[in-house]
Structures are given as structure tokens and as C-alpha cells.
Amino acid sequence: MTRLRNDRHLSVAGLQTMIDNGEIDTVIVCCTDMQGRLQGKRMHAGYFADGVLAHGTEGCNYLLAVDIEMNTVDGYAISSWERGYGDMIFALDLDTLRLLPHQPGTAMVQCDLTWLDGAPVVESPRTILKTQLDRLAKLGYQALAGTELEFIAFDTPYADAWRQGYRDLVPSTSYNVDYSILGTTAVEPLLREIRNAMYGAGMTVESAKGECNPGQQEIGFRYAEALTTADNHVVYKTAAKQIAAQHGKSITFMAKYNEREGNSCHIHLSLRGTDGRLVFADDTGRTELYDHFIAGILTTMADFTLLYAPNINSYKRFADGSFAPTAIGWGVDNRTCAVRLVGQGESARLENRVPGGDVNPYLALAAMIAGGLHGIEHELPLPAEVQGNAYESGLPRVPQTLLAARDAFTHSAIARETLSDAVVDHYTTMADVELAAFGAAVTDWELRRSFERM
Structure with a gap:
């Protein structure tokens, strides 16, 4: 059984x-x-x-x-x-x-x-996450997580989008519909079917809401044990595309489709004891263990950015004033920071705002747990909270290119210690493959700027 x-x-x-x-x-x-x-x-x-x-x-x-x-x-x-x-x-x-x-x-x-x-x-994403969950379990902890995955919906079917080179697609909403009930009505038949299908597939659906970029939406799911959340995430992502196709539409989860707001995948994470006890909060507020865990995620943020932002396109999101983070800092309910603390008591959790819609949830959750455990094991002190606008804080920045993230990852002693040489070498190769492919490509940007005028 x-x-x-x-x-x-x-x-x-x-x-x-x-x-x-x-x-x-x-x-x-x-x-x-x-x-x-x-x-x-x-x-x-x-x-x-x-x-x-x-x-x-x-x-x-x-x-x-x-x-x-x-x-x-x-x-x-x-x-x-x-x-x-x-x-x-x-x-x-x-x-x-x-x-x-x-x-x-x-x-x-x-x-x-x-x-x-x-x-x-050991290089399998699901195994990488399970390995980190096993490390937690040996210390008496379990991880609970939720992923907030955004996408952009288009009235253009996938086959037509392919033929059009993914240009001049018709978004399913025409303007910023962030939280708008009226503005999201046009796309509600698609959103409703996704919600109901995913409920029937065993997920606990919370809500759907509009976002800022034309056509941009988010469907939220209740948190669960971290492996369950990652499993649900990848099933939902595939199913949403399939359902969109059945409606004669297309959707993209790519981190940055155009020059407007990108698709994020904020990841919420907290620890509990394997017996269900709270470990991030007590009667006085945050626990020392929680502070060490946050400090570990911040300390390893640059080293693990490759697992949060795995593609060339991922790095287009990281722009000042964009609601995507650039500064490696933390704040209480501060959306300008890479790590945002939310909730109190049993709802206390951290939100990693670095990942985009193209993230592999198993790898990102594994990286967060490995980083947090590094903080706990080394009792890392929590740096000062960012007060105000983190974009102007002067703090170290999230790597701004895939190459920079690749180099930080492959040379990271912490990554090799916590994830293994085999895993680091494998995903370094993945980055190298993408960098080589992009380096050989001639983009439409180059053609527009150079074909006649150069």
C-alpha cells in the first residue's frame, strides 16, 4: 500500500x-x-x-x-x-x-x-532535491514550500506562434490587469479550466489573479511538503500549456517575453520539525535557527543563482525597479529584496524572489535548502535588514548574466560540498551548452540594428 x-x-x-x-x-x-x-x-x-x-x-x-x-x-x-x-x-x-x-x-x-x-x-533534479530533504530529515526537519508561477497567455495558438517566430502575438488581456476582476474576465474560461483540472489532479488550488504585462496571469496553489510542491509544479506547468492549446491559445512561462514585466516564480519556504513543531518562530518572534537559515541562503545566493536562473533569458528580469531583485539582501515584507520575510508564527516563511517562470523547482528548492543548511551548520549571523529600497542599497548584486552565474556555481566550494562534484559539473555543462548556443546565434535585434545601417 x-x-x-x-x-x-x-x-x-x-x-x-x-x-x-x-x-x-x-x-x-x-x-x-x-x-x-x-x-x-x-x-x-x-x-x-x-x-x-x-x-x-x-x-x-x-x-x-x-x-x-x-x-x-x-x-x-x-x-x-x-x-x-x-x-x-x-x-x-x-x-x-x-x-x-x-x-x-x-x-x-x-x-x-x-x-x-x-x-x-545523482544528477536527476528530483534526486538532487530528495538528497537535500534527506539531509534535513537527519537533523529532524522537513521543508514546506509553495511556488508562485506566472505566465503570459495569448489568443494566438501555438502553431501560429511558431510560424510567426513568436512575434506579434495577441495577448489575452490588453492592459495591466493586476488584481482586476473585470480585466481578467476575458481569460477566465481558460483560467477556470486550469484551476478545476489541477484540483482534479490532486492539487489544492487557491486563486487566480491578473498581473501587469498584457496577458499575464498567476494561479496560486497551497503550500505542501517540498517534494510534493515540486512534483505539482511541473505537472501544472505542462497541463496549463496543454489546456491553453485546447482553447486555441498559447502561454509562455519564459522569464522575460518582452521588455515589460517578466514572469517570476517566487518560492516560499519554511522548516518544521518532522513532528510538526515550529522551528522558525517562537514566543519572541524569529528563532536563531531561522536567522541562520536566511543568512545561509543570502551567503550562497550568488553561488546558486544558476539553479534559480538557468537560462540566458532568465537574466533579463534582473532590472532595478522591476519587482525582480538585483540586491542580495533581506527585508520584512519588502518586495525590493531578493529574500522577503512574510508571515508570523506558524505562517512564518521566507520568499525567494530571484527565480523566474523558467525555473526548475527541484533544483531551486534543493539550492535553497542546501544554502539554508549551510547557514545553520555554520551558525552564520544574519546581516542587517534592508530598510527601504533595496535597489539603492549598494549591496552585492545577483549575477547579471548566465556566464557570471555559471562561473560562481562551478567555482563554489559550498556547492561542491553540499550538492556534490557530479551535480556541479553536470549543471555547469548545461550552462556551457546554452552559452555556446546563444553565442553562435544571430538575433533579430542584431538584424534590425545592423542589416541596413552598419
Whole structure:
């Protein structure tokens, strides 16, 4: 028997009954890749029950060694032409069994990745997060987290957007609809279906609200144990795109679609004891442990920015006065800081405002926990709170380019100590691949500025 995360998740027995009754004919078996995308197979439900449920399935190990366009690239230790591009095991995590209401007759199970001998693939994003959660558990703590993921919706379908080179798309709202009930009405049929489908898929949906950029929206979900939150995040991100396509629309989670407001993914995190006790707050306010945890996240912010901002485009968000942070500082309910403290008592938590909509939640949460644990283990003192505008504080800044973040990560002794050399080298290669691809590209900006006038 496997535990249910809530009463809207599927038990194995419940899935088998639905398969036997013909209610489920397809089971998606998937993992999360480096870029935070679901990869895997759609399996006939009868075959899944008879041939996969007991032992998992296999998939090519190149899934953790390709660029975003699925091109095989050099430089990865775990997968290459020389190694023969062999298989990994998709090890089913039956806690994640769920229905997908927007996909008729379909259930899904998420997986860990192991080698054929059963050893974990340590470079897998889900394994990286579970490793940090294990470190917490050994100290008697658990992590609770929530991700606030923004996107921009367009009335232009995906196929047309592709043909148009993703230019001149029609946003689903025409102006700033931040908190506007009237302004978001036009896109409410899409938002409503996403909310209801994700509720049916086992998530606890809180609300939807408009944002500043035309077409920009946010759907919020209740916090959960950190692994559950990351699992839900990647399912929601894929499902939202699928549902948008079913409505003849498209959405993007890229960090900076245009010169206006980017898509953020603020991550809220708190610790509790494994017995549920509060550890971030007591009768006097913040605990010393909470202060050390915050200090650790700030100390490692530059080292771990690559895991918060993994793409070339990620760094377009970091602009003064943009509500995306530039200064590595903290403040109480201060949205100009990289780390914002919110809540009191049992709701006390920190908000990391660095990640954008393109973040891989497993990697970002792992980095936050690793950084916080570094602060706890070394009893790091909390620096002074930022009072007022952090953009004008003169504090050290979040790395402003992928290259700067890559260099900070690969040379970080803390990253290598807490995440392992294998993980650091693997994700350094991912950055190198993206930097090389962008360095070889001729952009439309260059053409507009140079074709005639140069």
C-alpha cells in the first residue's frame, strides 16, 4: 500500500479498478529533466498494470544530457556517444499517482531515475532535491514550500506562434490587469479550466489573479511538503500549456517575453520539525535557527543563482525597479529584496524572489535548502535588514548574466560540498551548452540594428 497525498490522488487499487472498468486507458510514466520538463511515455493502461507497475520502465539516459531542443551535446559524464547512450530506469513513485482530468482516460505517475543496478542518478533534479530533504530529515526537519508561477497567455495558438517566430502575438488581456476582476474576465474560461483540472489532479488550488504585462496571469496553489510542491509544479506547468492549446491559445512561462514585466516564480519556504513543531518562530518572534537559515541562503545566493536562473533569458528580469531583485539582501515584507520575510508564527516563511517562470523547482528548492543548511551548520549571523529600497542599497548584486552565474556555481566550494562534484559539473555543462548556443546565434535585434545601417 502507498499513502495518498490527498483524497484526490489515486491509490494503486483505485487505478486498477478504473483500468478494469475502462475509465483509464492511458498511463503517463514520466520524469523531470534538467530544464524542468516532463519526459516519458504514454502507456496503454493494461500493459502498465501487467508489465510496468511492479518494476518501472526504461528510458534513454540522454534525457539528462541534451539541450532544450533535444540535441545531443558533448561534455556530460553520464551520457555520450562513447558511453553508447544506454538506459536509465524510470522508478515509479506511487505516491504521485493522479488523474489528469484534461486528458480523457489518462492517469500519470512521476518517477525517480536510477541506473540499471538500482543506484540513483545523482544528477536527476528530483534526486538532487530528495538528497537535500534527506539531509534535513537527519537533523529532524522537513521543508514546506509553495511556488508562485506566472505566465503570459495569448489568443494566438501555438502553431501560429511558431510560424510567426513568436512575434506579434495577441495577448489575452490588453492592459495591466493586476488584481482586476473585470480585466481578467476575458481569460477566465481558460483560467477556470486550469484551476478545476489541477484540483482534479490532486492539487489544492487557491486563486487566480491578473498581473501587469498584457496577458499575464498567476494561479496560486497551497503550500505542501517540498517534494510534493515540486512534483505539482511541473505537472501544472505542462497541463496549463496543454489546456491553453485546447482553447486555441498559447502561454509562455519564459522569464522575460518582452521588455515589460517578466514572469517570476517566487518560492516560499519554511522548516518544521518532522513532528510538526515550529522551528522558525517562537514566543519572541524569529528563532536563531531561522536567522541562520536566511543568512545561509543570502551567503550562497550568488553561488546558486544558476539553479534559480538557468537560462540566458532568465537574466533579463534582473532590472532595478522591476519587482525582480538585483540586491542580495533581506527585508520584512519588502518586495525590493531578493529574500522577503512574510508571515508570523506558524505562517512564518521566507520568499525567494530571484527565480523566474523558467525555473526548475527541484533544483531551486534543493539550492535553497542546501544554502539554508549551510547557514545553520555554520551558525552564520544574519546581516542587517534592508530598510527601504533595496535597489539603492549598494549591496552585492545577483549575477547579471548566465556566464557570471555559471562561473560562481562551478567555482563554489559550498556547492561542491553540499550538492556534490557530479551535480556541479553536470549543471555547469548545461550552462556551457546554452552559452555556446546563444553565442553562435544571430538575433533579430542584431538584424534590425545592423542589416541596413552598419
